[in-house]
Amino acid sequence: MSDVEKEMTHRILIIDDNPSIHKDFQTILVEEEESTNLSALRTEVFGGNNRKSVPKSMYELxxxxxxQEGCEKIRQACAENRPYELTFVDMRMPPGWDGLKTIEHIWEIDxxxxxxxxxxxxxxxxxxxxxxxGKSENLLILKKPFDSAEVAQLASSLTEKWILARQASLKTEQLEQMVKERTDELTQTxxxxxQEIxxxxxxxxxxxxxxKEVDKINNELKDFASIVSHDLKAPLRGIKSLASWILDDYSDKLDERANEQMNLLLGRVERMYNLIDGVLQYSRAGRMDEKSVQVNLDDFIPExxxxxxPPENITITVDSTMPVIECAETHIMQLFQNLLSNAIKYMDKPQGRINVGCVEEDGFWKFSIADNGPxxxxKHFEKIFKMFQALLVSKEFEGTGVGLTIxxxxxxxxxxxxxxxxxxxxGSTFYFTLPKQEMGVIDAKLEANIAH
Incomplete structure (x- = not known):
């Protein structure tokens, strides 16, 4: 028997102590079915009745x-994964179990x-x-002597019922497995x-x-910078006052070298004072203590x-219309003041020219401050933006190296x-960009991170 035929064949077990009953079932379910199928085949080959043939059941008995023997066969069939779909059980089977006891054991197995x-x-x-x-939809009673048609109908209906029940069970198992897998997946997710939350x-x-810790450190640094600035400036003011007093009262009594040294002392005091002031400005540059406002640079830059x-020999020109930006006014003032004052201080040409411009580029305002200076x-392009990295361009002016850093x-x-x-x-051109829209600190805590 092929695999296909096995799948189409219904397995039935007859449990009865009378061999003639075995023969009856064989005749009704196998021989009569085969005879019916043969007649249908003759009609199909040689013609005859044109009625549509109904597929007949195939049984393996x-x-x-x-x-006890029947239960063992059922157990073996289940082990081979070829279970019986239907069993006909006689009620009296001496000397062994009767029908009810046999059925009790059968349902324990399958x-x-x-x-x-x-x-x-x-x-x-x-x-x-x-x-x-117990009440069961899998149990029926057939009275002896039975009718052939009744046996055939019961066999056909009950085996078909078993097939449908098995398909439903398999489908249910598949659905349960799918639900379990999905549930496991959702549980894992x-x-x-x-865990992510x-x-x-x-x-x-x-x-x-x-x-919170950075804010605390930032406030401490702010206080520290102010205290250090005050404590360092106080003795410098005293030194400057004393040196100025000596020059005012005793310059005519000092020789040329002494006067030169006193002027050098005053210059160094002034430079140190500016350095301290620059450090204090740098510590304040990264904070947003001041509220952002709309600043019209067309009015602000001329002021x-x-x-x-600027000296008379230096001309500062604003080449283009300036935008209105939103920022802290102190910040924009420090920014333009440091860049313009550097261009003025380091100018080495008899006729100095400084040009201020602005263009829109990729969502930013791109500002430029160009000069015709030295x-x-x-190799110094990056260095000049670092703290205390001023370039010695002129002997007459020595910068602090803080302005560009700010x-x-x-x-x-x-x-x-x-x-x-x-x-x-x-000459040089300094460029800087500011976002065209939504000017303001890009990170509310960036100021805390860079304030020191």
Whole structure:
């Protein structure tokens, strides 16, 4: 028998102590079915009745004479994964188990098998049978002597019922497995989400602690800078006052070298004073103590130029219309003041020219401050933006090396960049960018991180 035929064939077990009953079932379910199929084949080949043929059932019958033997066959069939779909069980089978005891053992082995009790006697009432076996949709009674058509109908209906029940059971198992897999997947995802939430909460808590710690350190540094500035400036003021008093009262009594040394002392005191003031400005540049406002640079820059009072030989020109930006006014003042004052201080040409410009580029305002001064070597382009890295361009003026550092800090505070392009002898152009929209500190805590 091929695998396909095995799948199409219904397995039925007959448990009866009478061999003639075995023969009856064989005749009804196998021989008569084969005869019917043969007639249908003749009609199809030679013609005849044109009625549409109905597919007939195919049965594989096994037989047992006693209940114990039948149970063993059922157990073996289940082990081979070829279970019986239906069993016909005789009620009286001396000297072994009767039909009810046999069925009790059968359903312990395979509770899904369909059972038909075959009996010619009224040994048990239906109430007694159900009381002992329980109410089951898998149990029917067939009275002996039975009719061939009745046996065939029961076999066909009950085996088909078993097939449908098995398909439903398999489908249910598949669905249960799918539900289990999906549930496991969702459970795993849920656990991962819980872990991510915990980690995120811990990260947020840690971030809050760090921000609080940085704020505390920033405030301490702010106080420290102010205290140090005050404590350092006080003795410098005393030294400056004393040196000035000596020069005013005794310069005519001092020789030329002594006067030169006293003037050098005053110059060094002034430079130290400016350095301390620069450090204090740098510590304040990264903070947003001041509220952001709308600043119209078309009005602001000319006022800034007037405050710087450039020499008559230096011309400062604003080449283009300036935008309105939102920022702390002190920051924008420090930014333009430091860049313009550097261009003025380091000018080495008889006729100095400084040009201020602005263009829109990739969502940013790109500002430029160009001069025709001495220029800067390319190797110093990055160095000049570092603290205390002033270049000695002129003997007459020695910078503190703080101004460009402050400018860089302010520009980066607002999410921009600053750089320089220059050629020796031709001049320098300082560029910086500020976001065109939503001017303001790009990170509320960036000021705390860079305030020191």
């Amino acid at each position: 096994d037989f047992a004479s006693q209940g 509770p899904r098998i369909q059972v038909v009790i075959c009996t010619a006697y009224s040994d048990y009432s239906w109430g007694e049978i159900t009381e002992r076996l 849920n656990e991962q989400l819980k 915990v980690e995120r909460q811990q990260a947020e808590q840690r971030q809050a602690e760090l921000i 800034m130029i007037d405050m710087l009072v 220029g800067i070597e390319e 400018a860089k800090k302010i520009v980066e505070l607002y999410g921009g960049n600053i750089w320089v392009e220059s050629k020796i002898g031709e």
